Amino acid sequence: MLTLYFRESGSGPVHAVQGAVLSVVQPLQSGTARVTQPFRNGWNWVSDLFHAKSENGQLRVEVRQLRAGLAQQLTTQDENAQLRAMVSLQKDPLFPKGLQMVTARVIARSTSAWYSTVTIDAGSNAGIAVYDAVTNGDGLVGRVTKVSPTAAQVTLITDQQSYVDAVVLPGDLKGGAQGILAGSVTGDTTLQYVDKNAKVQVGQYVMTSGTSGRLQSVFARGIPIGQVESVGRQEVELYQSIAVRPFVDFHKLDLVQVVVR
Amino acid sequence: MMPARKQAESDWQWPSAGSVARLAAVLIAAVLLQTTVAPNIRILGANPDFALVIVVSVALIKGSETGALFGFLTGTFVAIALMEPFGLSAFVFVLVGYLAGRYAETADLSAGFAPLLSAFAATFLANVLFAMAQFLLERQVPFGFFLGRVLVPSLILNTLLAAPVYLAVRLWLRGAGDLRVVRAR
Numbered sequence: 001m002l003t004l005y006f007r008e009s010g011s012g013p014v015h016a017v018q019g020a021v022l023s024v025v026q027p028l029q030s031g032t033a034r035v036t037q038p039f040r041n042g043w044n045w046v047s048d049l050f051h052a053k054s055e056n057g058q059l060r061v062e063v064r065q066l067r068a069g070l071a072q073q074l075t076t077q078d079e080n081a082q083l084r085a086m087v088s089l090q091k092d093p094l095f096p097k098g099l100q101m102v103t104a105r106v107i108a109r110s111t112s113a114w115y116s117t118v119t120i121d122a123g124s125n126a127g128i129a130v131y132d133a134v135t136n137g138d139g140l141v142g143r144v145t146k147v148s149p150t151a152a153q154v155t156l157i158t159d160q161q162s163y164v165d166a167v168v169l170p171g172d173l174k175g176g177a178q179g180i181l182a183g184s185v186t187g188d189t190t191l192q193y194v195d196k197n198a199k200v201q202v203g204q205y206v207m208t209s210g211t212s213g214r215l216q217s218v219f220a221r222g223i224p225i226g227q228v229e230s231v232g233r234q235e236v237e238l239y240q241s242i243a244v245r246p247f248v249d250f251h252k253l254d255l256v257q258v259v260v261r
Numbered sequence: 262m263m264p265a266r267k268q269a270e271s272d273w274q275w276p277s278a279g280s281v282a283r284l285a286a287v288l289i290a291a292v293l294l295q296t297t298v299a300p301n302i303r304i305l306g307a308n309p310d311f312a313l314v315i316v317v318s319v320a321l322i323k324g325s326e327t328g329a330l331f332g333f334l335t336g337t338f339v340a341i342a343l344m345e346p347f348g349l350s351a352f353v354f355v356l357v358g359y360l361a362g363r364y365a366e367t368a369d370l371s372a373g374f375a376p377l378l379s380a381f382a383a384t385f386l387a388n389v390l391f392a393m394a395q396f397l398l399e400r401q402v403p404f405g406f407f408l409g410r411v412l413v414p415s416l417i418l419n420t421l422l423a424a425p426v427y428l429a430v431r432l433w434l435r436g437a438g439d440l441r442v443v444r445a446r
Contacts, residue, residue, distance in 0.1 A: 001348035014347050021341045028289065029342060032297040040301050109300035110343050111308035113411045114395045114402075119296075119344055146344045153344035160401050185401045186410070251303065 010130070010146070019148035026151045029107040030121050037254075044252055099220055101257040102126045107151070109253070116159035116183065117145070118253060123152045126258075131218040133208075133259040139224035139247035140164065140208060141256050152258070156250055157225070158183040165217040166191055166225055167209040168200050168242070178209055181225060181244060189226065191242040196233060198240070204228045206244050220259055276327070283434055284319070284331060291315040292338045307414035310384065312339050314422050316354050317361045317383045318430040321376060325362030332358025353390045357383045380423030381416060388412050 005014050048055075104122035122128055124147045134141040134154045142162060146153040155162055162183040167176040168191070177198035179191040191206060206228060210221025226246040233240045276284075294311035302309055312335050320328025336351030361379045368375070388411060396402045 001351065002346065005347040018341050018344065018347060021338075022344065025292070025338065025342050028293060029297055032293045036298055036301065043301070108296035108342055110345065111295065111299045111310065112345075112391065113307070113406075114391065114400060115343075115345065117343065117345070119342065148344070151344070185403060186406055 022148045023150050026107065026121060029119070030105070033105065033107045100127075100260050102128060102260050103255060103257050104128075104152075105255055106253045114160075114185065116142075116156040116162075116187065116250070118142075118154050118156065120152050120154055120256060120258070121150070122258065123148045123150045125149045127260045128152050128258050129261070132261065133219045133223065134256050135223055135259065136248060136253065136256045138249070139226065140219065141248055141250075141253065143218060144258065154256070156183070157181065157246060157248075158187045158189055158250060160185045164219055164225065165209045165211060166206050166244075168194070168198075168228065169205050169207055176209075179239075179242070181206065187250075189244045189246055191228075191244050192239065194240050194242055196238065196240050200228060200231050200240065200242055202228050202230060280434075284323075284327070287315060287319060287430060287433060288331065288334055288338065291335050292342055295339050296342045304418055305414035306410055307418055309418045309422050310387070310415060311422070311426070312336075312350075313354070313357060313383055313387055314380050314419055314426045315430060316358050317379050317423070318376065318427040319434070320358045320361035321365045321370065321379060321427065322431055322434055323362070324366055325359050328358035328362030328365075329355050330358070332356070349391070349394055353387050356390070357387055360386070376423045376427035377420050380427075381420045384416050384419040385412070388415055 001014065004012070008014060102122055104120035104126070106118045107121045108119040110117045120134075128144055128147055130144055130147055132144040134143060140157055142154045142156040142159070143164075144152050145155040157164055160183050162181075164181040165178070166181040167178050169176045177194050177200050179194035181189055181191050183189055194200065204227070206225045208217065208219040208221060208223040208225065210217050210219065224247055226244040226248075229243040229245040231240060231242050291312045294315075299308045299311050316328065316332045316335050319331045323331070332354030333351050336349075336354035337347070339345075340347050340350045361383060364379060365375075388407075392402050392407050392411070
């Protein structure tokens with residue numbers, strides 16, 4: 001069964017059986033997820049209460065920083081619009097403008113330490129396809145890796161086989177430092193292949209770059225990913241290694257939005 | 262005289278419809294608990310493995326053949342529900358179900374620690390097999406992470422979970438009368 005599964009294509013008989021059985025199991029999972037939702041909310045409320053005081057202080061500092069940055073950003077946005085108009089620059093999709101979203105609920109989650117995946121209650125019937133980006137109100141959650149008619153598997157950006165083209169913002173005149181955000185088995189995310197000479201500081205924002213080399217990335221440009229937590233530069237290394245703290249709390253995932261193409 | 266094997270084959274009976282229905286209910290509960298409830302319970306950085314502990318409990322109560330079949334079905338349905346590679350969980354749970362069942366058939370289970378010991382051994386075996394499979398699939402398997410963040414927390418959690426889950430499964434499969442008999446002994 002294992003050999004068949006790994007050797008056949010995504011539309012093979014074993015995958016088809018999996019999809020068909022999932023269509024039967026999925027309503028049960030949805031029901032159980034809804035029944036357990038109040039308990040989950042209650043538990044999250046209690047655990048949030050313990051962290052509320054320290055979080056409050058952090059958020060106050062963040063609000064001050066964001067307020068200071070907002071005026072600057074509005075001015076830059078205005079200038080940007082004028083310059084774009086002057087050079088007739090074609091607009092490419094920038095998250096979330098011009099993108100079609102499908103809202104779905106997380107109905108199951110892998111408890112295996114080796115896989116960081118969740119199952120959502122919407123699939124190909126809702127227009128979802130493999131490689132679609134998945135977000136929530138906080139930022140990038142992951143990408144769709146398997147689809148059945150009524151459900152889809154989402155591989156989180158913390159999974160060890162997740163790679164996202166990302167950029168560190170704000171950048172300099174040449175733009176932000178670009179790299180590839182990779183997950184790991186421990187659940188940590190690092191921005192790899194960032195030029196050693198690029199200036200990256202702790203606290204800067206990491207977003208999807210929308211490009212993969214000369215090609216377009218599967219992730220739309222401008223989806224928030226996280227903040228730079230630490231920067232590691234070594235003389236012997238060609239690239240710097242940047243630890244990124246994702247905005248999304250992956251233990252509290254509930255509703256997500258799939259960016260359909 | 263009839264050979265021992267033929268005697269055993271003639272003794273074997275198809276389970277009743279009621280027994281199959283009860284096992285099916287346990288199977289559905291195991292899959293739903295594992296995929297929708299367990300991910301929300303995080304202690305010592307690990308999640309409890311309801312499916313594994315339930316497979317062990319069923320095998321201890323029903324024996325190796327039923328245990329292996331129940332393990333296969335549980336592993337298959339968990340893989341389907343999570344859209345994970347088909348067959349890996351089924352293979353591990355077949356082994357766990359069969360071995361736990363054989364333990365029940367050959368050892369004295371009157372000691373209260375039998376479910377705990379079985380859950381401990383099953384968790385160890387399952388985690389080692391899953392880690393080996395990940396290694397074969399060319400995924401990262403750091404030994405320190407496996408030991409500190411996977412194996413040890415799972416061993417503690419699943420062993421603690423074994424007693425209540427075993428009691429609940431036994432109560433469901435055999436009825437309250439069975440527990441009264443044990444208490445009377």
